Amino acid sequence: MNGLWSRLRSPSKPSIRSAEAECGADQGINPLKSPDSASLSESSIRDAGPWTRGKILTLSILAFFALTLIVVAVTVPVLLVKRNRSHDDPSYHDAANRPVQVLSDFPDPGLLHVNNTWYTYGTNAAKNDSEVPHVPVATATVFNSWTRLEDHDAMPSLSSWETKINHYAPDVIQRDDGRFVLYYSGELKDWLYHHCVGVAVSNGTNPAGPFMPQSKPLACPRNQGGAIDPSPFRDVDGKLYVVYKADANSIGHGGDCNNGKKPVLAVPILLQELEADGVTPVGNPVQILQNDKSDGPLVEAPNILRTPQGIYYLFFSSHCFTSPKYNVKYAYATSLKGPYTRANRPLLKTGDFDLISPGGATVSRDGTKMVFHANCGKLRCLYAAAITIHANSTITPSSL
Incomplete structure (x- = not known):
């Protein structure tokens, strides 16, 4: 939101290096070594930056919950079985x-x-x-x-x-x-x-x-x-x-x-x-x-x-x-x-x-x-x- 607000307040264009850095950081790529980052249009950078972060955040949250459910589904029955067995005498x-x-x-x-x-x-x-x-x-x-x-x-x-x-x-x-x-x-x-x-x-x-x-x-x-x-x-x-x-x-x-x-x-x-x-x-x-x-x-x-x-x-x-x-x-x-x-x-x-x-x-x-x-x-x-x-x-x- 801070970046978008600064764009609305100032008509000046953001530096390509800043846009490259922001885009590269979002994609996990070092912008200094990306040969294609300079060819991205200003509009695509402006539109892709915030949405990419939101999508990544959303996907990360979904992945976290999915992983949590998988872990629970696998471990809880095992723990219950072990618990039940532990309550039984070996006889x-x-x-x-x-x-x-x-x-x-x-x-x-x-x-x-x-x-x-x-x-x-x-x-x-x-x-x-x-x-x-x-x-x-x-x-x-x-x-x-x-x-x-x-x-x-x-x-x-x-x-x-x-x-x-x-x-x-x-x-x-x-x-x-x-x-x-x-x-x-x-x-x-x-x-x-x-x-x-x-x-x-x-x-x-x-x-x-x-x-x-x-x-x-x-x-x-x-x-x-x-x-x-x-x-x-x-x-x-x-x-x-x-x-x-x-x-x-x-x-x-x-x-x-x-x-x-x-x-x-x-x-x-x-x-x-x-x-x-x-x-x-x-x-x-x-x-x-x-x-x-x-x-x-x-x-x-x-x-x-x-x-x-x-x-x-x-x-x-x-x-x-x-x-x-x-x-x-x-x-x-x-x-x-x-x-x-x-x-x-x-x-x-x-x-x-x-x-x-x-x-x-x-x-x-x-x-x-x-x-x-x-x-x-x-x-x-x-x-x-x-x-x-x-x-x-x-x-x-x-x-x-």
């Missing part, structure tokens, strides 16, 4: 720790170890088929090799309050008299597609049953949508408990697992103390966990373990079982009733060892082994795995 990248698929179509497994034999009890996965076992059973003497007891039903007869289908997430514990108690989710006849926690006691001392159900549900909070996913626990003092999920998402407002639309309902995990018979409640249930934003529409499939060091671990799943976000999480506390501190990372999630939607985990009483299900095509298959519980309360995969 997740060790093929020896890969869970073993042992059965097909066996979701929500419970787990029991008696007389050197492992037992697992699964969800009745056949939709609306009353001819399949209400509670299927599989056994193993080696933890990575399981056999389904074909056509065996651990609970062949049912109580009057439940339908003949849709029995979910059974689990078993042995009580002091040697008999076994089975906890399960039964569908209500008078409120279809909603469940309550049922309880059944074995006729003898066979962990595979048969189990005879009680006449009434053990837990049935209808104002919270009912209850599912019971898991028994015996504390160090011998007291019995059952932990389960209040099925509040079943009365939600739609969306993901019927609780993805606002207002999203609170879905609690409840702990109920029991008498020594394993079927009689003591007092009222206590809430020990609830879904938060990181859990999506729900938390479910609770299971409790106590280590010899006195730390309680609550294993659970979050998000909808139909979602790739479904996972196995855990939290820990120094008291059975909490408060529980959530771990920073799920124990298992989609992508770990190429698993898809792992969930519904149950851990052995010694805290070294685990069964869970994960998607395998259109089915949910049973997996066996090993874990290591560390002194800092983190848990990582291990080798069977």
Whole structure:
């Protein structure tokens, strides 16, 4: 602007040397050595100077931003990948720790170890088929090799309050008299597609049953949508408990697992103390966990373990079982009733060892082994795995 203003004020011509220098400087050429600069007309110099500088400035700015975008596009994903990898324990990248698929179509497994034999009890996965076992059973003497007891039903007869289908997430514990108690989710006849926690006691001392159900549900909070996913626990003092999920998402407002639309309902995990018979409640249930934003529409499939060091671990799943976000999480506390501190990372999630939607985990009483299900095509298959519980309360995969 200063040069243009001086031209307007004075009719005198600028010196060719000044014009040459200005033009040469704009083009990155030394004007003293340019043979063609003297042949440029005064008008072309006057017009080209300011516009050339503006164009160069504009192009420089555009080039700078383009280069910046390229650098960001290249480096940010690399940094994120490195960051994500750095948050994973090396155990997740060790093929020896890969869970073993042992059965097909066996979701929500419970787990029991008696007389050197492992037992697992699964969800009745056949939709609306009353001819399949209400509670299927599989056994193993080696933890990575399981056999389904074909056509065996651990609970062949049912109580009057439940339908003949849709029995979910059974689990078993042995009580002091040697008999076994089975906890399960039964569908209500008078409120279809909603469940309550049922309880059944074995006729003898066979962990595979048969189990005879009680006449009434053990837990049935209808104002919270009912209850599912019971898991028994015996504390160090011998007291019995059952932990389960209040099925509040079943009365939600739609969306993901019927609780993805606002207002999203609170879905609690409840702990109920029991008498020594394993079927009689003591007092009222206590809430020990609830879904938060990181859990999506729900938390479910609770299971409790106590280590010899006195730390309680609550294993659970979050998000909808139909979602790739479904996972196995855990939290820990120094008291059975909490408060529980959530771990920073799920124990298992989609992508770990190429698993898809792992969930519904149950851990052995010694805290070294685990069964869970994960998607395998259109089915949910049973997996066996090993874990290591560390002194800092983190848990990582291990080798069977």
